[in-house]
């Protein structure tokens with residue numbers, strides 16, 4: 001069976017402050033990501049994007065590079081019901097899938113399950129079990145409960161036979177509206193069949209949903225040989241010790257690992273390509289300056305540090321007293337709060353070069369949003 005897809009992209013992003021469909025998730029807009037999930041499926045005939053008049057250019061940019069003959073644009077109404085009705089007028093395939101554009105993480109597996117269910121049962125809606133208890137509340141008081149085994153969270157895409165869904169809209173009174181199409185179908189046609197939904201298929205509603213969605217992780221590592229007559233700089237703090245790092249710069253392994261993690265998370269080349277260790281301007285340079293320069297690079301790309309997690313591996317000296325100072329210093333250099341940077345120090349159990357105190361090393365992971 002062939003399907004037309006209606007992508008509902010005309011809602012107001014009142015809870016997010018701006019059009020959330022334009023936000024970037026993994027290098028493409030939320031809208032483009034939702035469209036892409038359907039575009040390559042062999043049973044999808046046409047994708048109808050329902051949007052607001054003033055967002056048509058944005059929709060065109062989201063489908064740029066795709067086969068335009070597979071798309072149609074409908075203008076949304078004042079309610080979801082009206083918007084879907086407008087989109088449905090352009091649907092002609094035997095089946096129709098209706099999807100919220102704000103659910104960009106829908107898997108093709110779910111879409112296939114919904115389509116299969118339409119073929120077999122005439123309808124298909126992804127649903128999730130309710131794990132928390134649900135209560136009816138009036139005036140801030142719980143007045144009743146529900147048997148949660150009988151409750152489900154309902155997601156999209158919601159799939160139906162096109163003619164049957166169209167008939168639901170003709171039976172609806174002019175100003176009546178429904179929460180979604182499954183409600184309409186249940187009212188006018190038959191109970192709706194459910195398939196397994198997924199927690200990944202969440203709707204981006206608050207800024208928090210979006211931040212988690214766009215997280216980027218980076219890893220960094222550095223090691224320096226320990227030599228006499230050099231100061232030991234770790235995490236931007238001078239540590240009292242009779243050995244220090246052999247390096248072109250001040251040899252701060254902690255900051256170097258951190259810089260590599262930041263560059264890695266932002267899709268940049270590594271520390272050596274940004275700050276070459278044979279360039280005269282970096283001779284004995286304070287690594288804190290390199291970290292500040294790195295922050296400028298990632299800021300320009302639009303990223304913010306969410307958190308950083310570091311490990312220092314050194315047989316000696318003991319670092320416990322210095323760690324709070326390093327956290328304060330690095331938090332300030334990165335413009336994040338103290339709680340968002342953690343540093344652990346460990347020995348190498350006397351194993352290998354680090355264990356023999358010939359070298360000192362550090363690992364860093366960061367997340368950017």
Ligand code: MG
Pocket residue numbers: 222223224247251252253256
């Ligand atoms: Mg280094």
